[in-house]
Amino acid sequence: MKKQARVVVIGGGIAGCSTLYHLTKLGWTDVVLVDKNELTSGSTWLAAGNIPQYSRGFNLSKVHNYAVELYQTLEKETGQAVDWHTTGSIRLALNKERMLEYKHVTAKDKILGVNSRMMTAEELKDVYPLLQTDGLLGGLYHPEDGHVDPTSVTHAMAKGAKAKGAEIYLNNAVKGFTQKPNDEWTVHTENGDIDCEIVINCAGLWATKIANMIGVNLPIIAMEHHHILFDDLEELVNSDMELPLLRDPDTSYYMRQELKGLLIGPYEPIAQPWNPAGVPDDYASKMLNPNMDRIQDILMDAIGRVPAMGEAGIREEVNGPITYAPDGNPLVGPAFGVKNFFMNAGHCFGITQCAAAGLHVAEWVIEGETSIDPMFMDSRRYGEFADLKWAEEKVKETYKMMYSAEYPGEIRPAARNVKTTPIFDKLVAQGAVMSQTYGWERPNWFAPEGVEASEINSFKRTNWFEHVGNECKAVRNSVGVLDLSGFSKFSVKGEGAYDFLSYMANNNVPKTIGRAAVTTMLADSGKIRCDTTITKLDEDDFMVVTAAAAERHDFDWIQKAIPKGSPITIKNISEDLAVLVLAGPRSRDLISKISDTDYSKDEFKFATSKMVKVAGRDARALRLGFTGELGYELYCKYEDQETIYDAIMEAGKEFGIVNFGLRAMMSMRLEKGYCILGNELNYERNPIEAGLGWAVKFKKDFKGKDALLKMQEEGIPESLVMMTVEDDNEADVFMDEPVFDGDTIIGRVSSGGYGFTVQKSLALAYIKTEKAEIGSNYEIEILGVKRKAVVVENPIFDPANERLRG
Numbered sequence: 070m071k072k073q074a075r076v077v078v079i080g081g082g083i084a085g086c087s088t089l090y091h092l093t094k095l096g097w098t099d100v101v102l103v104d105k106n107e108l109t110s111g112s113t114w115l116a117a118g119n120i121p122q123y124s125r126g127f128n129l130s131k132v133h134n135y136a137v138e139l140y141q142t143l144e145k146e147t148g149q150a151v152d153w154h155t156t157g158s159i160r161l162a163l164n165k166e167r168m169l170e171y172k173h174v175t176a177k178d179k180i181l182g183v184n185s186r187m188m189t190a191e192e193l194k195d196v197y198p199l200l201q202t203d204g205l206l207g208g209l210y211h212p213e214d215g216h217v218d219p220t221s222v223t224h225a226m227a228k229g230a231k232a233k234g235a236e237i238y239l240n241n242a243v244k245g246f247t248q249k250p251n252d253e254w255t256v257h258t259e260n261g262d263i264d265c266e267i268v269i270n271c272a273g274l275w276a277t278k279i280a281n282m283i284g285v286n287l288p289i290i291a292m293e294h295h296h297i298l299f300d301d302l303e304e305l306v307n308s309d310m311e312l313p314l315l316r317d318p319d320t321s322y323y324m325r326q327e328l329k330g331l332l333i334g335p336y337e338p339i340a341q342p343w344n345p346a347g348v349p350d351d352y353a354s355k356m357l358n359p360n361m362d363r364i365q366d367i368l369m370d371a372i373g374r375v376p377a378m379g380e381a382g383i384r385e386e387v388n389g390p391i392t393y394a395p396d397g398n399p400l401v402g403p404a405f406g407v408k409n410f411f412m413n414a415g416h417c418f419g420i421t422q423c424a425a426a427g428l429h430v431a432e433w434v435i436e437g438e439t440s441i442d443p444m445f446m447d448s449r450r451y452g453e454f455a456d457l458k459w460a461e462e463k464v465k466e467t468y469k470m471m472y473s474a475e476y477p478g479e480i481r482p483a484a485r486n487v488k489t490t491p492i493f494d495k496l497v498a499q500g501a502v503m504s505q506t507y508g509w510e511r512p513n514w515f516a517p518e519g520v521e522a523s524e525i526n527s528f529k530r531t532n533w534f535e536h537v538g539n540e541c542k543a544v545r546n547s548v549g550v551l552d553l554s555g556f557s558k559f560s561v562k563g564e565g566a567y568d569f570l571s572y573m574a575n576n577n578v579p580k581t582i583g584r585a586a587v588t589t590m591l592a593d594s595g596k597i598r599c600d601t602t603i604t605k606l607d608e609d610d611f612m613v614v615t616a617a618a619a620e621r622h623d624f625d626w627i628q629k630a631i632p633k634g635s636p637i638t639i640k641n642i643s644e645d646l647a648v649l650v651l652a653g654p655r656s657r658d659l660i661s662k663i664s665d666t667d668y669s670k671d672e673f674k675f676a677t678s679k680m681v682k683v684a685g686r687d688a689r690a691l692r693l694g695f696t697g698e699l700g701y702e703l704y705c706k707y708e709d710q711e712t713i714y715d716a717i718m719e720a721g722k723e724f725g726i727v728n729f730g731l732r733a734m735m736s737m738r739l740e741k742g743y744c745i746l747g748n749e750l751n752y753e754r755n756p757i758e759a760g761l762g763w764a765v766k767f768k769k770d771f772k773g774k775d776a777l778l779k780m781q782e783e784g785i786p787e788s789l790v791m792m793t794v795e796d797d798n799e800a801d802v803f804m805d806e807p808v809f810d811g812d813t814i815i816g817r818v819s820s821g822g823y824g825f826t827v828q829k830s831l832a833l834a835y836i837k838t839e840k841a842e843i844g845s846n847y848e849i850e851i852l853g854v855k856r857k858a859v860v861v862e863n864p865i866f867d868p869a870n871e872r873l874r875g
Contacts, residue, residue, distance in 0.1 A: 070238050070260055075099040076434065077256045077265045079243055079279055081106070082113035083223045083420055084413045085271035087427025089235050090226035094428075095435050098234030101265075103258055105242035108227060109220045110353040111273040115389035116219040116420045117296060117334055119314055119325060121158055122183050122211045125174055125475045127805045127817075128441045129398070129422075130181055136424035140217045147232070149225035152218035156326070158314035159193055160209040161374075167319065169528040170474045171209040172853035177805045179850070180817050185211045187853070196313055199304060199377045214314060216325060219420050226427075242350070243272075245282050252408040267434055269411045270404075274348040274392060276414030285404050288451050288460035289415045291348055291390040292468050293341040293357055294334065295364055298385040301329040304377050318472030320370045331378055335367040340468040343390045345461050352390075359386040393417045395455060395463035395484075397471065400448040401426050402433055405621050408629060412448040417471075438592055442751040449621040454508035459484045476526040477803040478732070480504045480513065490554045490647055491711040497522075499728055502533070506617045509555030512730040514540065528852060529800040533732060534823070540733035541825040544696060548653035549729040550717050553702070554710070555617035556648050559624055562610040563637040570603060570611060573630060575756060575771045576764040579605040585676045585691055588764055590626065591773030595755050595780055599623045600746045604678045604691060612642075612689075612704075616746045630772075646689075647710035651717065652700035654872065655724040660701060662720040666690070668701075675874045684716030696734055697741035697867055699875050739831050740824040740866035742791050748804065748820045749789060749833060758785045758835065760863065787816065787835045791863035794821070794830040794849055795856040802832045802851055809848040809855060815840050818849060827865050832858060 075097055078089050081104030089102045104110075120137055124130040144151050162168045171187055178185040188196075190205040227237060238260065246268065247255040256263045272279045280287045305312075305326065312326040322335040343357065361368075372379045394400050394415035399422055404410040413430045416422050426446070429439040444450075455463075466483035480502070486493075488508040497503070500516035502524055514533045516522040525532045543549055561570060571578045576588030582605050590599040601623070602614045615623040620643055628639050651660060657668050666681040667673065678691040686709035694700035705713055718726060735745075742760065744750050749759050755777060756765050765777065794802060802821030807814045816836030824831045832849060840847075843862055848855040862868055 070241070071101055071236060071263060072261070073264045074101045075265060076101070076267045076269060077254070077263055078102040078269045078271055080104060080111070080271035080273050080276070081108040081237065081239065082111045082271065082273045083109070083116075083219065083423040084273060084416060084426060086223045086226040086230065087423045088269055088271050088413050088430055089230040089237070091427045091431035092434070093230045093233035093235050095431050097435055100230075100235045101263065102235065102237045103241045103243060103256070103263075104239050105350065106353040107239055109223050111275070112389060112391050113219050113223055113273070113419060114354050115296070115356070115387060117323070117325065117332065118216045118219045118420050119323060120216055120421050121214050121314070122185070123158070123160065123174065123209070125170070125177070126445055127177060127181070128443070128445055130177065130183065131441050132422050132425040134181065134183060135428065136421050137213060137215065139424045140222055143222060143225045143229070147225045147229040149221065149228045151222040151225050153215055154217070154311065155213060155215040156311050156313045157196065157210065157212040158214035158316065159188070159197060160316045160318060161193070162206045162208050163204055163319045165206065166474055166527060168206055169852050173528060173806070174209065176807055176850040176853070180805070180807045180814055183211070184213050185209060197315060198310070199312065199375050200315070201374050201376055216314065217420065222420065243279060248407075254409060267409045267411065269413060269430060269434065271413045273414065274352065274390060275350070276392070276412070278347060280404065280412065283404065283407050283410060285407060286455070287400055287412065287414060287448070288395055288455040289392050289400065290345050290461050290464040291343045292393050292464060293343050293360075293388055294391045295359060296387040297333045297364070297368065297383060298327055298387070299330045299333070299378055300381040300384045302331065302377050302381050305329040315375070316472065317371070317374060318474075320367060320374075321469070321472045322367050322371055324371060324375065330381065330384060331375065333368065333371055335364045336468060336471040337363045337367060338469045339363055340465040342461055342465065345457060348390065357388040357390065359388040361386065391417055393464040393467060395451065395460055395467060397467045399426055399446045401430050401446045402443060402448045403625065405449045405625050406628070438594055438596065438752065442753045444747055444751060447622055449625055450618065452507060452621055454487045459487055474526070476528065478504070479526050480524055486510055488555075490552055491707055492552060492714045495711070495714070496552060496728065501728065501730065504731065506555055507620055509617055511555050512552060512728065514730040514732045515728050530823070537730070537732045537736060538825040540727055540729040541736050543725065543727040544653045544698060544729055544733065544737065545826050546654070547724045547726070548651065548655040548659050548721060549727045550714070550721070551650040551652070551729050551734060552648070553650050554647040556643070557615040557617055557620035557623060558643045558646055559613040559627065560611075560640040560642050561613055561627065561637065563635070564609055565635060566609040566611055566637050569631065569635070569637050570613070571769065572771055573627065574601070574603060575766065575773065575777070577766050577769070578603055581605065582607060583678050585678055585693060587693070589750065589756050589761065591755070591771070591777065593773055593776060595773040595776035596752055597750045597754050597756060597759070598626055598752070600744070600750050602693065619746055645706075646704045647707045649703045649705075649710065649714060649717065650694065650700060651703065652694050652696040652698045654699055654875075656698070656700050659717065659721050659724055659726065660690075663716045670875065683713050686712050688713060694873065695743060696737040697864070697873050698737070699872060736822055736825050739820060739822050739833065740826055740864060742833065742863040742865070744789070745820065755780060757781060758788055760789045785838055788838045788841045789819070789833060789835055789863075790841050790860045791865055792832045792834055792847070792849070792858040793861050793865070794832050794851070794858045796830040797856065800852050801830045802849055806832075806849050806851055808834050808836050808858065809850065810840060815847065824865065829865070831865065
């Protein structure tokens with residue numbers, strides 16, 4: 070066994086072998102893989118091997134598509150058979166909402182060049198002759214989907230990696246790690262130590278145990294999952310046909326032809342975790358005891374849908390463990406707080422997703438970034454709140470809802486109220502409908518008296534639409550208050566803090582105490598990594614505020630950039646300070662009633678911050694906002710939030726103050742063309758194409774400057790535009806819809822919704838720069854219908870910012 074390698078990959082399943090394969094494919098050949106048992110002996114051996122292109126997420130679709138492409142070439146490349154079958158797949162729809170979901174997916178697929186189409190019930194019967202179509206409205210067809218043998222494809226990637234110089238050491242468990250002063254690693258294994266630059270945790274069922282060895286938690290739970298293989302069907306024995314894979318998402322199962330029989334994999338509502346506190350070390354390639362009672366109802370529904378199966382007996386009952394992260398997406402990328410350690414774990418669709426996950430973690434290691442935006446699978450998207458209890462609740466929900474429709478902005482009920490603010494109960498009592506971000510409970514909207522405080526999920530306008538409109542109207546005309554305590558907040562201080570942040574930020578960092586600046590932070594490639602507000606509190610003392618969902622990602626990005634031995638420190642103060650947002654033209658009048666500070670325009674200027682007394686309590690007031698209105702963000706101790714909130718509500722009665730929620734804020738920010746992380750701002754975008762060129766100060770040095778200058782010189786191929794969309798009074802765009810110029814796709818929607826102030830359906834979209842002229846007429850496909858869209862001035866509301874700066 071080698072004593073030294075550039076990279077050590079831990080885990081010999083599909084994740085580990087794909088990672089090893091792609092490291093060598095990208096040119097790093099001094100790499101090794103270690104596993105405590107044999108290849109595929111964790112959960113890979115029992116996977117079904119289905120490879121669907123379907124996904125509602127844009128970048129997750131890219132992940133799925135890559136598997137379809139790669140697996141059809143591996144056998145030729147490596148000489149190892151993988152048993153690829155192109156069968157196509159169909160998804161059934163038993164209700165109108167499911168059909169709307171499919172229409173959104175097919176529109177998104179057009180952007181990616183994925184072959185998919187809607188089908189009627191009769192057309193489904195044509196491609197699946199055994200199908201009983203009663204109750205079907207139609208479905209979705211992906212003709213290029215297929216399946217592969219999991220063990221064979223894993224061995225093919227292992228063989229391909231070894232052919233390029235990689236080495237694999239089996240029956241060699243990892244016992245621990247030692248990180249060296251230069252941030253490289255010693256991996257302690259049963260058969261000796263291996264020194265390396267970088268470790269990648271692909272340990273599957275044991276990924277959490279490996280992560281715990283370096284003090285990192287991964288919220289991964291193993292779930293029991295059944296495959297039921299039926300005896301041969303006479304209809305298949307006497308036919309040469311190979312049926313497409315069938316999914317009935319409303320009953321929650323997949324059904325695939327296996328030789329001359331059918332294989333069913335159900336996702337039962339009573340989901341069963343397996344050893345959530347830790348999978349035993351001695352587990353390997355073992356089936357768990359099946360529980361037919363849990364899945365019997367689903368099997369009977371499946372037989373009703375494919376009656377021919379009712380004459381076949383059950384040949385084999387397989388039950389085995391599969392890993393799940395809380396949201397069903399994998400955990401890939403840098404380990405939080407630890408240098409030179411990466412994750413590639415938590416795959417519940419491992420055979421499908423690990424092909425691309427292996428590629429992208431290899432890119433991350435070698436090139437410092439991925440070729441797609443990886444935020445949906447970033448391993449740092451969960452914090453300390455995601456403990457074992459929370460993760461288990463969330464995974465059980467995700468498992469049973471694996472095939473449930475994914476609604477825009479959907480609020481799911483499991484594992485709630487783990488991070489609440491002092492005014493949480495008061496907000497709920499006033500009708501707050503809460504959502505959860507990074508564990509934080511935050512108000513989405515407020516149900517008026519007599520209206521049920523719950524959301525009806527839909528792809529169209531639903532029960533909150535009217536009430537959110539009223540919140541927007543109240544804020545625009547007077548004043549509203551919003552609890553935004555979930556902001557991520559960091560203290561960055563120490564000698565050299567200004568110079569450090571000035572290099573990290575592309576905008577000018579404030580030199581004057583009390584000034585604030587909005588800025589992105591970039592990678593060396595010039596692409597966006599963080600969206601921040603930086604406020605100077607004192608000499609070499611700054612508060613950095615970022616999005617709630619980006620807490621660990623942004624903290625990690627900044628912390629790892631601090632030079633070794635520097636006196637600069639970063640501290641996470643997210644749970645030290647509560648935040649109340651005041652917004653609206655009467656917000657100055659209101660806060661002046663409960664504070665002695667002079668809030669006049671000249672004395673408290675836009676983008677400045679002061680320590681003030683509000684209702685006798687200390688608070689930091691920051692004159693910024695995300696609604697486009699005059700407003701203030703009030704940062705205070707948690708124990709003072711309720712007192713300040715009560716004073717605001719009492720003083721605000723004179724002005725007709727309202728509570729407003731995130732849905733109203735998102736509508737108002739859309740009217741202002743403000744960008745948000747994960748939509749307009751992501752790993753694939755730069756600030757110039759996002760319309761943030763005003764915040765890029767090329768006169769100073771900053772991270773990513775050279776790359777950004779080069780991109781600017783070469784020309785920015787796409788630009789963010791505001792579009793008004795023909796309104797049918799039923800549906801608005803929300804994300805990933807294609808923008809058409811005639812029959813040609815010229816862009817993709819990043820955000821959309823209804824602008825209640827301008828009374829127009831709006832979209833923010835990245836389109837080809839040469840097509841971005843104001844007044845240009847295009848079309849956007851929304852739920853299967855192309856609707857007229859016009860490029861308009863951005864922002865469409867208060868373009869001179871008179872209200873914001875007034």
